[in-house]
Amino acid sequence: MICLADTAGSVGNEKRLLRLSRKTNMLMQEVICLPDNDGSLFLWRNFMLEFQAERAQSLLEKTELIHDAATVRAAVARIAFELNQRFGQPGSPAYPLVLGVMGGAVVFTGNLLPQLAFPLEYDYIHVTRYGDGDRGGRVEWKVIPRKNVAGRIVIVLDDILDEGETLAQVRQRLLDMGAAEVVLAVFADKETGRKKAARADHVGLTVPDKFVIGYGMDIHGAWRNLPEIRALRPEAIAS
Known part of the structure; x- marks a missing residue:
C-alpha cells in the first residue's frame, strides 16, 4: 500500500493538503492508503513533487533579504x-x-x-x-x-x-x-x-x-x- 497523509480522511484532497502545508510545512497526521500499483505510485510521486514545490515557494515568501x-x-x-x-x-x-x-x-x-x-x-x-x-x-x-x-x-x-x-x-x-x-x-x-x-x-x-x-x-x-x-x-x- 502507498499511504498519503490527510486530515479529512478521504481521497482526493491533494489541493487541500497543499493549502494546509503552507501553514504547517509538514504532511498531516491522519493517513489514507492507495493500492500499491504503478498508477498510485505515479500519483504519489506527482503529489509529493507538487507539495514540495508549494512548500518551498511558501517558505521563500516568508524570508527577508x-x-x-x-x-x-x-x-x-x-x-x-x-x-x-x-x-x-x-x-x-x-x-x-x-x-x-x-x-x-x-x-x-x-x-x-x-x-x-x-x-x-x-x-x-x-x-x-x-x-x-x-x-x-x-x-x-x-x-x-x-x-x-x-x-x-x-x-x-x-x-x-x-x-x-x-x-x-x-x-x-x-x-x-x-x-x-x-x-x-x-x-x-x-x-x-x-x-x-x-x-x-x-x-x-x-x-x-x-x-x-x-x-x-x-x-x-x-x-x-x-x-x-x-x-x-x-x-x-x-x-
Whole structure:
C-alpha cells in the first residue's frame, strides 16, 4: 500500500493538503492508503513533487533579504584575494590541497576555485554530526579525503560557521592524519554571540543568528540555488 497523509480522511484532497502545508510545512497526521500499483505510485510521486514545490515557494515568501547577489559575489572575491595573497606569492607554501565540504559548500566552492590564481589540488569531504542541538555530538565521516594530506597545507571550504563544532572536529581529524596546517575558509559566519569551537581564518560575510538560506544553504532541500542570502522571518519558524 502507498499511504498519503490527510486530515479529512478521504481521497482526493491533494489541493487541500497543499493549502494546509503552507501553514504547517509538514504532511498531516491522519493517513489514507492507495493500492500499491504503478498508477498510485505515479500519483504519489506527482503529489509529493507538487507539495514540495508549494512548500518551498511558501517558505521563500516568508524570508527577508540579508545580503544581495552583488554583496555575495564581492564576499567570494575578497576570500579569493586573501587566499591569493597568502598562497600565490613567491615563497608561499606550494600546492595546497583544497577540500570542499559537501553539500552546502558546493556553490561557494564552485565560484571560488576559478578565482584562485595558484596551483592547487582539489578534493571534497562529507561529514555529518550527530548530537543534541548545535553543540557537541559526534562527527561521522561519510567521505574522507582521497588525497594524502600528510605534510600538506589543507584549505577547508565550508558554507557557514555556526557553533564551529563540526569544523573543529574536521580540523583536528585532518591534523591527526598528518596535515601540516589546516586553513578554514567559510562563506558566512553566523553571529551567535556565543564562543565557538572553531574560528575561521577567512570569512566572506557575516549573517545574523537566524535560519539563513541561499548560495548553497537550504531549507528542506530547496533554495540552495538562490544567488543571495535570505533569512526566515519569525512567523515562518513559528508556523
